[in-house]
Amino acid sequence: MDNKEKDDKYFGRGNQALDLEVTRAKGSYIYAANGKKYIDFLGGAGVGNLGWGVEEIEEAIRKKDRPAYVYPNFYYRGWSELAEVLAKLAPGKLQKSYRMTGGSEAVDAALEMATMYTGREKILSIEGSYHGNTMGALSIGATKKKKGFPKLLEGFEKLELPLNSEKLERVKKLLSTKEFAAVIMEPVIINLGVVVPEKEFMAGLNKICKDTGTLLIMDEAITGFGRTGKMFASEHFDIEPDILGMAKAITAGHAGMGAVITTSEIDRQLSGKIGLYSSYGWHPVAVDASLAALHYLEKNQKRLFENIEQLAETFKNGISEVNFRKEPEVRIKGAAIGVEVYDEDYASNIKQKALEKGLLINTEGSSLLFLPNFQMPQKTALEGLNLLKSCT
Structure with missing residues (x-):
């Protein structure tokens, strides 16, 4: 029985596997069991912001002078050190971090915080968004459910795209009822193909939330730690999140982790009352x-962010030379690139052809999605874009 047969017999999957058995990953490349090398525009769906196999991070993982495990109710120096770094990097007044194992758990924790702090039950989110696979995260995501999916949680309202100044009237009408604990969204919506809200909308949303006592939750599981050209995508807008969720690039893909960070004011009311126990968090x-990943990001921030700007320009120019069936809408924010091709089957077909030619990309509905790592050489990006030209 070969590995694919074993996978089919024993391993559960929510999505169909791609025809690629990975044996190694280094830099901007993924290597298959058959020896084939792939240019990685997928980036682990936002996990691999620094590229694969960063030696400084690998060395930190290999070190031996640490406990095998720490019970959550003990003190551990590493937790306070990491929490201090996150407070330093996070926008606004965010200061107190809670340990999570990933993005879905961080979202559920943020919702729990908001409802406990405000005493309200309703949540406003963006229609079509994706925030994870727990019942809470699925409930604030797309209204359309999978066939046979159980009833989701209630008390959630959805705001339709586009997110412009005209939507503020609806936001004000909903939040003025003071029934909503929070608004939750990605500040740049990667999971809808890199949708960038208007600055007027975000500033207005921030003000309405503050005026109505509604908390503003930013889900930065993908957009955090440099993806959009800022340390956090919230920094592109005139907003101050009350709670922010992190995951994915928090370890640059070298281990599983998530976090939720909030203000000291909110934490003072919740501390000791909220049940955010996590056996394997942190x-x-x-x-x-x-x-190691965050120190590397800080130490090399100038170089990395300059390369992000260059990558954005390279992708913008390269995509303009691709002969799509119809003129696409290209949405770029830093190293997050969405290309709307207006047909889901066409997008999936391009993804499959790219895989066959040695290029890894993702799709979100009818959009192509590219999340290259921040250290990708311009030459490698151009090689990948040239492969893309032959897939349309």
């Missing part, structure tokens, strides 16, 4: 990986 190995 495991010592993951903490060392995260500290």
Whole structure:
């Protein structure tokens, strides 16, 4: 029985596997069991912001002088060190971090915080969005459910795209009821193909939330740690999140981890009352990986962010030379690139052809999605874009 047969017999999947068995990953490349090399525009769906196999992070994981495990109710130096780094990097007045294992858990924790702090039950989110696979995260995501999916949680309202100044009247009408605990969204909506809200909308949303006592939650599981050309995408807008969720690039893909960070004011009311126990949140190995990844990001920020700007320009120019069936809408924010091709089957067909030619990309509905790592050489980006030209 080969590995694919074993996978089919024993391994559960929510999505169909791509025809690629990975044996190694280094830099901007993924290597298959058959020896084929792939240019990675997928980036682990936002996990691999620094590229694969960063030696400083690998060395931190290999070190031996740490406990195998720390019970959540003990003190551990690594937790306070990482929380201090996150407070330094996070926007606004965000200061107190809670340990999570990933993005879905962070979203559910943020919702729990908001409802406990405000005493309200309703949540406003963006229609069509994706925030994870727990019942809470699915409930604030797309209204359209999978066939046979159980009833989701109630008390959620959805705001339709586009997110412009005209939508503020509806936001004000809803939030003025003071029934809503929070608004939750990605500040740049990667999971809808890199949708960038208007600055007027975000500033207005921030003001309405503050005026009505509604908390503003930013889900930065993908957009955090440099993806959009800022340390956090919230920094592109005139807003101050009350709660922010992190995951994915918090360890640059070298270990599983998530976090939720809030203000000291909110934490003072919730501390000791909220049940955010996590057996494996911030495991010592993951903490060392995260500290190494974030220190690397800080130390090399100028170089990395300059390369992000160059990558954005390279992708903009390269995509303009691709002969799509019809003129696409190209949405670029830093190293997050969405290309709307207006047909889901066509997008999926391009993704499959790219895989066959040695290029890894993703799709979100009828959009192509590229999330290259921040250290990708311009030459590698151009090679990938040239492969893309032959897939349309």
